[in-house]
Amino acid sequence: MNLSTDICYQALLARDARYDGRFFTCVTSTGIYCRPICPATAPKLENCRFVSSAAAAQEAGFRPCLRCRPESAPDSPAWAGTSTTVKRALRLIDEGALDEGGLEALCARLGVGARQLRRLFQRHVGASPLAVAQTRRVLLAKQLLHETELPLADVALASGFGSVRRFNEVFLHLYGRAPGTLRGRRAELSQATALTLRLPYRPPYDWQAILAFLARRTIPGLERIDGEGYHRVFRVGETVGSVSVKDVSADSALHASIRLTELSALPSVIARLRRLFDLQADSEAIRQGLGRDPVLAPLVESRPGLRVPGGWDPFEVAVRAILGQQVSVDAATRLAGRLVERLGERLEGQAGVGLERLFPVPERFTFDEIKALGMPSARATALVQLAATYREQPRMFDRRQDLDETVAHLCALPGIGEWTAHYIAMRGLQESDAFLPTDVALQRVLAERGRRPTPRELLARAEAWRPWRAYAVMHLWHADAATTTAAKPQQEECDATLA
Template structure:
């Protein structure tokens, strides 16, 4: 074995996963075969190589940096990301989230380091130690994967693909594709091709199974904000405020009941600027909790007398994420101490008054959610809510607009919580809910939440006793919370049902 970060992966355990073709480890590590020069996902159907011929890598970029090419059979880059990034929330994991959003392409390594709170040199050392590659190599691997998907699934010209994927030139795009996939863009396009409209990109977002897509849709439909979001039978759509212009995404959410495999969520993006493809895809992945390992989460609860029965009824339940952290925080404050229906109505009025109108092809999508700067300039006395909450909302928006509170997945969770609690009108429930939804925290529990208490009482449990023992659900308390809320939320009748 090499002396790289790959040695942090236990070779014996990794090899057992490869021999059993265990799909749960797809995206967690990658197998590189010295004799072929190819790297694969653990579940690759090809003949298992001999143990002395393989090395294991914590990222696709690490395998590429070691000189290996992606397997054309198992497409190792088309996997969910590692769930460990959300559990540990290390600086490396936070940086990976920002790289996936395209921050390196837009702001360079300096911008990435500034968001994470390190010097560029220290961040490069940290990422190399943890993931086997520095930020430039990790960003390059992400660009290559986006380019491959666009080449294979759209009719975009190769120049458009290059810039949509974040490459600085067509030559750089061609060279990278050849090096990573041992194929030209023309070769890749020959495998699979679909017809798409100008500005429209249809992709498949990989998720681990089981995947309770219909219950995720129910949650999103229950909280839909007029103008920004729309729902229908089997689908959810919303506007996106992206770095280079507006866009929309339409997700088709269905259940995948198999276990330990990879399924796909269909996502149709309409973008004002194709350079926003990477950012749009990553934000949609956050929304559907694409990197979750549902088998590990569900296994944690199976023996639990409270959550275990709920898991057996609804395996693969996800924690809905977000496409914009600032929006999530604002919506959370609006929803304080009011019903979900009331919060939707008030938020819709604020969207109409302060959001940016946009033209879309999806009926009902008419506005971008108001920016933090726009809400920071609002008169709290005129907002359709109690004055104290209006002042809290404007104060939060000012902190978001100034950068005093950052919800871009790059900030330290504990620091964000401390900053939010320092703001007038922001309490622990709000700060923790924002951590769960906006920062992807998998281990949040809300002991004072009335919904939690009602759910436990409805299930025949003593709420106080169960809440006192909630620590036994670590590190997946956010999923326990979702299972409890799920018992209170019937499937909603959608237009067209």
């Protein structure tokens, strides 16, 4: 953590919201850890230990504060820009990797040994992978206790605990009381009732820009954007559900209403929503990283809360990217709509809300079905081979050791060139450094005296923007759209040929 003890303590005394989620204060005299904005009387400096994550605090033996509720803090960016292996592992843990399998299985997916992974976690997070997973379960369970009326057994299941007994044991150890005593109200939940959860972010947050980007790509029947926010239906594993998301800026959070057939899928759904709406971004770090460029600086200052819209699922993002090659965004969205209408599973009882189709599973992608959509043969073949590879390798969209390796892995698939691979990495894998040097919109905005930079020149200039090049892409796309009478279709800058 780059924050000094003095800075942390001054932020604590001032209850400075800018530092919320950046560090936690472990109070040795009480055994409690708190957010910087905790309303309790500030402890003496000699009784404070500052750590970069809630997991580090809990592994050190401190319990979460009941007043400031650490589970309500924005996601910590403490490890941003550090070990790629740690970031990959944290993403998998958020998706429940250690709920489904043990540490050895996680290490196998990452290609590292358990000892090395524990060492990396201690260096960058201050806690072991198992402690991070345990903290994630505890804080999600505590959030569900406070924000929903789920029965306790369902809270245990939804937060990733293997049993109610283990759930009770952990809460008794941490809080010295049973979990039911933390909620203060009787739990009565109908299965038809949606869970409404807070998904905090670190302001500023440009919600309207996110909605505008997604609105141009909304697939009828699968998703909808209206005055209330974003809505879609989905499948996670064998679980089918729906979600509605709206921004509550006064709360510095998105509020998500989630309906699920199986509560065990909840951690994965939350992880996907955080990626879709880019809730882990650190706007201040991005501003500092891009603000040194004379063209980007005014763009970042005018839209400091601009985020990179993600995707619900990397496979879905990849399919959309290939559908959009050599056509406009609007044409690509119409193609995607026909794909979902033709191949997507129909949901019963959803017609009233207009969302009744799931995104097609890979098994439905056959050449004849795709060709019938009006696709060129080469692109239809690319989609079929993408789906076939995904069926054989369900983890093909796992992040690799670095961005270059991830892009090379994607480019090995027929029909995917560097533009498409970086686009998938940017939106589907949340790679903050993905970049599109061949994109004409970027070249147009950065033209000087009527001369556009070449891809090589653009790459050289963008070296100074790392690791935030994907955010630079978003700012430049917005600048281009603002200076042209008709928005240039971004997807038409995809690969000109299908390999």
